[in-house]
Amino acid sequence: MSNYHIKNLEEYFQVYRKSVRNPEVFWEEIAEEHFMWRKKWNRVLSWDFSKPEVKWFEGGQLNITENCIDRHLYTRGDKTAILFEPNNPDEEALHITYKQLHERVCRFANVLKEHGINKGDRVCIYLPMIPELAVSVLACARIGAIHSVVFAGFSAHALATRINDADCKMVITSDGSYRGAKTIDLKGIVDDALENCESVDTVLVVKRIDSDVTMKEGRDLWLQPLLDEAYVDFSPEVMNAEDPLFILYTSGSTGQPKGMVHSTAGYMIYSAYTFKNVFQYKENDVYWCTADIGWITGHSYIVYGPLANGATTVMFEGVPSYPDFGRFWEIVEKHKITQFYTAPTAIRALAKEGVEHLEKYDLSSLKVLGTVGEPINEEAWHWYDDNVGKKKAPIVDTWWQTETGGIMITPIPFSTPTKPTYATLPFPGIQPALMDENGEEIQGNQVDGRLCIKYPWPSMARTIWGNHQRYKDTYFTAFNQMYFTGDGALRDEVGYYRITGRVDDVIIVSGHNLGTAPIEDAINEHPAVAESAIVGFPHDIKGNALYGYVTLKDIGEGRKHDNVRNEINQIITEQIGPIAKLDKIQFTNGLPKTRSGKIMRRILRKIAHKDTDNLGDISTLLNPEVVQSIMDNAL
Ligand code: 7RM
Numbered sequence: 001m002s003n004y005h006i007k008n009l010e011e012y013f014q015v016y017r018k019s020v021r022n023p024e025v026f027w028e029e030i031a032e033e034h035f036m037w038r039k040k041w042n043r044v045l046s047w048d049f050s051k052p053e054v055k056w057f058e059g060g061q062l063n064i065t066e067n068c069i070d071r072h073l074y075t076r077g078d079k080t081a082i083l084f085e086p087n088n089p090d091e092e093a094l095h096i097t098y099k100q101l102h103e104r105v106c107r108f109a110n111v112l113k114e115h116g117i118n119k120g121d122r123v124c125i126y127l128p129m130i131p132e133l134a135v136s137v138l139a140c141a142r143i144g145a146i147h148s149v150v151f152a153g154f155s156a157h158a159l160a161t162r163i164n165d166a167d168c169k170m171v172i173t174s175d176g177s178y179r180g181a182k183t184i185d186l187k188g189i190v191d192d193a194l195e196n197c198e199s200v201d202t203v204l205v206v207k208r209i210d211s212d213v214t215m216k217e218g219r220d221l222w223l224q225p226l227l228d229e230a231y232v233d234f235s236p237e238v239m240n241a242e243d244p245l246f247i248l249y250t251s252g253s254t255g256q257p258k259g260m261v262h263s264t265a266g267y268m269i270y271s272a273y274t275f276k277n278v279f280q281y282k283e284n285d286v287y288w289c290t291a292d293i294g295w296i297t298g299h300s301y302i303v304y305g306p307l308a309n310g311a312t313t314v315m316f317e318g319v320p321s322y323p324d325f326g327r328f329w330e331i332v333e334k335h336k337i338t339q340f341y342t343a344p345t346a347i348r349a350l351a352k353e354g355v356e357h358l359e360k361y362d363l364s365s366l367k368v369l370g371t372v373g374e375p376i377n378e379e380a381w382h383w384y385d386d387n388v389g390k391k392k393a394p395i396v397d398t399w400w401q402t403e404t405g406g407i408m409i410t411p412i413p414f415s416t417p418t419k420p421t422y423a424t425l426p427f428p429g430i431q432p433a434l435m436d437e438n439g440e441e442i443q444g445n446q447v448d449g450r451l452c453i454k455y456p457w458p459s460m461a462r463t464i465w466g467n468h469q470r471y472k473d474t475y476f477t478a479f480n481q482m483y484f485t486g487d488g489a490l491r492d493e494v495g496y497y498r499i500t501g502r503v504d505d506v507i508i509v510s511g512h513n514l515g516t517a518p519i520e521d522a523i524n525e526h527p528a529v530a531e532s533a534i535v536g537f538p539h540d541i542k543g544n545a546l547y548g549y550v551t552l553k554d555i556g557e558g559r560k561h562d563n564v565r566n567e568i569n570q571i572i573t574e575q576i577g578p579i580a581k582l583d584k585i586q587f588t589n590g591l592p593k594t595r596s597g598k599i600m601r602r603i604l605r606k607i608a609h610k611d612t613d614n615l616g617d618i619s620t621l622l623n624p625e626v627v628q629s630i631m632d633n634a635l
Helices: 009-021 023-034 064-068 070-076 098-114 131-143 156-166 186-194 223-229 265-278 296-308 327-335 344-352 378-388 468-475 516-524 561-575 601-608 625-632
Strands: 043-048 053-058 080-085 094-097 122-126 146-149 170-174 177-179 182-184 202-206 220-222 244-250 258-263 286-289 312-316 339-342 368-371 395-397 432-435 447-453 483-491 497-502 506-509 512-515 529-539 543-552 584-588
Touching (some): 009 023, 023 043, 053 265, 064 131, 064 265, 070 098, 080 327, 094 098, 098 131, 098 223, 122 156, 122 186, 131 146, 131 170, 156 186, 156 244, 170 186, 186 202, 220 223, 244 296, 265 296, 286 296, 286 327, 296 312, 312 327, 327 339, 344 529, 378 516, 432 483, 447 497, 497 516, 506 529, 512 516, 516 543, 516 561, 529 601, 584 625
Parallel strands (some): 170 202, 202 220, 286 312, 286 339, 368 395
Antiparallel strands (some): 080 094, 177 182, 506 512, 529 543
């Protein structure tokens, strides 16, 4: 019997040991007992990190949508698969049952086929968080086309780069999207992008906001009439285990985004197994992940992982601040959300607005709270624990990456005792290693180093689309025979991991290695601070000195910025030591962020270095406007 569902700490350790001692038997049992195959595999795993090449379940055949939809039809046909909550709270939520999802995906699959899309073709999906986004993803998977979802907040330039890199034949978009009180002209952005894309011959357009758009003759088609006429069933394409399922772009430290390629079987098994355990999903739970499907978190933990488990997964179209900062909590109460998964940046933004927004709503349905995307600072962790979970809902701080396909280091709620700011223990099947600068593995506890993974897991990305060499150089050359994550981590006295941030965020001040995250944590403890970011800048004596960008909530009546500056350095001195004191503290209205909420330290670093002639492409930022004001006020 496989331990598909881990229920206590002892079981976790038992399962973990088994997964390390005999990984092939471990994964084979899970694959066999919990998924639907058209043909069994010949070999569970073959791998060589020096090429690098990794294959799971070779010879096996399946279709992921049969696992995510068809197999639930008998037992859960009338259960809600996707619960759509619109941007406008007055518009009714939509419950799409597994039966209805099946019909929608089949109709869409037929439309794709009729418009020349075949197995292996790439389809770019540029849609807001509406049901058609999940349906189009699944329709691609059903016919074996490779989807490339581009977050619908990216610019025309960024979209064109991604369409061209993958040679997409089709784009699926909408007339526009709602975002709080605003609308965005998505079709216009697609039109601009396609000026520079040769490969696209069809654009399918969902009507969402009923705006006036220009439809290009011979290229653009409204989707709904095509769906209405399409046949309601579609026999899924039988795929090989290692066939690519999707491409998802992630930004690198330089230039061209990296198109991470994920496989079919390994990705399915890992996203499903982690979903079940990390969120302890039970049959009648209503699970909500606030990410966008344009990110890996949405792929794995809004679409594939939940649906493979027959879960009810919420898709929210709107933003946390509309119509006011109580929106998330209103939704939690309305749909009796049981698991809630969000990012530290959202938690900090909501905390900044005060608890009055929460107090109006009943949050007692919540059983598990999750966080992902960046290190969560201690203050935000406690705010989440105290005010959202009322200390009764364990927080799962889940560390993983676009490249890893699924959650890698995380507590198992109700089993693993949590510890603020710690992602805690590796998930079964994951073998982390901390490495030193000489490429040696650091043994024992109470150590820190560069985080690597020393054994393959089923959902690891197999390559970078069109550039295997870059895949090898980026992830498999820094350390021999290991996958290098790019993150630093420490292991505490009991073996818990804490992710300290990107390794390139380490700043050496007077010969001391200082991680930016612990310093930011300390600053964020100051009651007036909403958010902060630390970068280094050249210093004659220390080599580097620290430059802090700090956004304040409200410093209070009659208080002076200089007082706050002194208090911040006081807290840093207390928590880390005087070595980590900031030489410069600039107060800002906001920090430049990526669309997924990660602070863009690269830009802040350039400003601190007074090297602002070439800031690189800032058009893909969430808030490019803050950059100018930070530059104008730079110290
Ligand atoms: C899922 C996702 C990956 C990078 C990763 C880390 C950082 C993600 C955590 C975290 C500390 C966490 N994919 N990161 N989760 N850092 N604690 N729980 O975010 O490809 O967009 O980003 O995000 O640096 O390498 S991603």
